[in-house]
Amino acid sequence: MILAKVYVTLKKGVLDPQGKTVKHALNSLGFAGLxxxxxxxxxxxxxxxxxxxxxxxxxxxxxxxxxxxxVIEDYRVEVES
Amino acid sequence: MILAKVYVTLKKGVLDPQGKTVKHALNSLGFAGLxxxxxxxxxxxxxxxxxxxxxxxxxxxxxxxxxxxxVIEDYRVEVES
Structure with a gap:
C-alpha cells in the first residue's frame, strides 16, 4: 500500500478570487500584515x-x-512507501 | 516576508464524499488498484x-x-523564512 500526496496550486499569475476573499475575511477578523x-x-x-x-x-x-x-494549475506528487 | 503553508485535512472517520467521487471518476478513467x-x-x-x-x-x-x-478537520502549519 502506497500513499501519494498531491499538491495542486494555481500557476503564478492566475487570479485567485478565493484566496483574495479569504485574505479580506482574515483582515476583517483583525489579522494585519497579510x-x-x-x-x-x-x-x-x-x-x-x-x-x-x-x-x-x-x-x-x-x-x-x-x-x-x-492550463491554470501546477501539481506536485510526493510518494511515501 | 514569511511564507506559511497550511494543510487542512478531514479528520479520520469523517466521510469524504468529494474524495469518493474522485475515486470513482478515476476508476471510470481506467485507473485500477485505488x-x-x-x-x-x-x-x-x-x-x-x-x-x-x-x-x-x-x-x-x-x-x-x-x-x-x-470540528471535522485537522490542520498543519509549516513556516518558511
Missing part, C-alpha cells in the same frame, strides 16, 4: 501498489487527466 | 512578518478562527 493568500488543493491517494515508481507514474497520470487543470 | 482518495485544502499565506515564531502563532490562530473547521 501580504497574500493563495488556495490550492491537497489530495491523499492510497494505491494498492508495491513499487513507489509505478505509484508515482500512476498518480502523475491521474493529475494530468483529472486531478489538476494543467 | 484504495482511497481523501481531499483536503492547501493554503499559502504570505505574511509581512519577521519572526517565524510569530508567523506560526498568527497562522495557527487563523486556522482556529477561519481556515479550518476544527
Amino acid at each position: 501580504e497574500d493568500v493563495r488556495i490550492g488543493k491537497y489530495m491523499e491517494v492510497t494505491l494498492d501498489e508495491k513499487s513507489p515508481e509505478a505509484a508515482r507514474k500512476a498518480v502523475t497520470s491521474m493529475c494530468e487527466k483529472l486531478l489538476a487543470n494543467t | 484504495e482511497d482518495v481523501r481531499i483536503g485544502k492547501y493554503m499559502e499565506v504570505t505574511l509581512d512578518e519577521k519572526s517565524p515564531e510569530a508567523a506560526r502563532k498568527a497562522v495557527t490562530s487563523m486556522c482556529e478562527k477561519l481556515l479550518a473547521n476544527t
Whole structure:
C-alpha cells in the first residue's frame, strides 16, 4: 500500500478570487500584515501498489487527466512507501 | 516576508464524499488498484512578518478562527523564512 500526496496550486499569475476573499475575511477578523493568500488543493491517494515508481507514474497520470487543470494549475506528487 | 503553508485535512472517520467521487471518476478513467482518495485544502499565506515564531502563532490562530473547521478537520502549519 502506497500513499501519494498531491499538491495542486494555481500557476503564478492566475487570479485567485478565493484566496483574495479569504485574505479580506482574515483582515476583517483583525489579522494585519497579510501580504497574500493563495488556495490550492491537497489530495491523499492510497494505491494498492508495491513499487513507489509505478505509484508515482500512476498518480502523475491521474493529475494530468483529472486531478489538476494543467492550463491554470501546477501539481506536485510526493510518494511515501 | 514569511511564507506559511497550511494543510487542512478531514479528520479520520469523517466521510469524504468529494474524495469518493474522485475515486470513482478515476476508476471510470481506467485507473485500477485505488484504495482511497481523501481531499483536503492547501493554503499559502504570505505574511509581512519577521519572526517565524510569530508567523506560526498568527497562522495557527487563523486556522482556529477561519481556515479550518476544527470540528471535522485537522490542520498543519509549516513556516518558511
